[in-house]
Amino acid sequence: MATTETTATTVTAATTEASAADRFRAAVEERRTDALEELFTEDVRFYSPVKFKPFEGRAMALGLFGVLLRTFEDFRYVGELAGSAQTAAGVAGGSAESAILIFRATVNGKEIHGIDLLQFDEAGRIKEFTVMVRPLSAVQTLSEAVLSGLVADGLVPQP
Numbered sequence: 001m002a003t004t005e006t007t008a009t010t011v012t013a014a015t016t017e018a019s020a021a022d023r024f025r026a027a028v029e030e031r032r033t034d035a036l037e038e039l040f041t042e043d044v045r046f047y048s049p050v051k052f053k054p055f056e057g058r059a060m061a062l063g064l065f066g067v068l069l070r071t072f073e074d075f076r077y078v079g080e081l082a083g084s085a086q087t088a089a090g091v092a093g094g095s096a097e098s099a100i101l102i103f104r105a106t107v108n109g110k111e112i113h114g115i116d117l118l119q120f121d122e123a124g125r126i127k128e129f130t131v132m133v134r135p136l137s138a139v140q141t142l143s144e145a146v147l148s149g150l151v152a153d154g155l156v157p158q159p
Contacts, residue, residue: 020039020099020118020125020126021080021099021101021118023035023039024036024039024101024118024126025077025080027039028065028069028077031069033062033066036061036062036065037058038125040061040126040129041058041126041127042057042058043057044056044057044058044061045088045127045129046060046129046130046131047129047131048064048131048146049114049131049132049133049139049143050139054088060155063150063155064150064155067146067149067150067153067155068146070149071107071145071146071149072107072112073107074104074105074106075104075105076103076105077102077103078102078103078104079102080101080102081099081102082097082098082100083097083098084097084098085117085119087119087127087128088128088130096119096120096127096128097120097124098118098120099117099118099120100115100116100117100118101115101116101118102115103115107141107142108141108145110141110142111138112134112138113133113134114131114132114134115131115132116130116131117129117130117131117132147159
């Protein structure tokens, strides 16, 4: 009987994470930043491919997504993987249920291939979000476009 209860709990937790990943994907595909708010923890950490330190906090992550959704042309998810992985905090942070969303997009004429790594807390909300993109020329183009948007929106100072 205890095994059945454990299995049911595991299935429920996995379903919660899958549901959060599905809701995140739908919000991004529909370009609805308002739908993202409930999916992030208050202290979410957003790891960018162009900045060493993460962007921190729900308000900053939502502002950044507003810029990203305006910057990407022809954004689309093309695949999804799920499992668990160690968080950016390393061994001390433990591992978390995770989803990887594979995407393609264009920015200023450059095709971008990338992944969004979503890591969830116990309630199924996104606590860490990591973006990885290639090729290098696309990373540079994306960096310039996003910085311009962040400055225009008053989220970061002019460098």
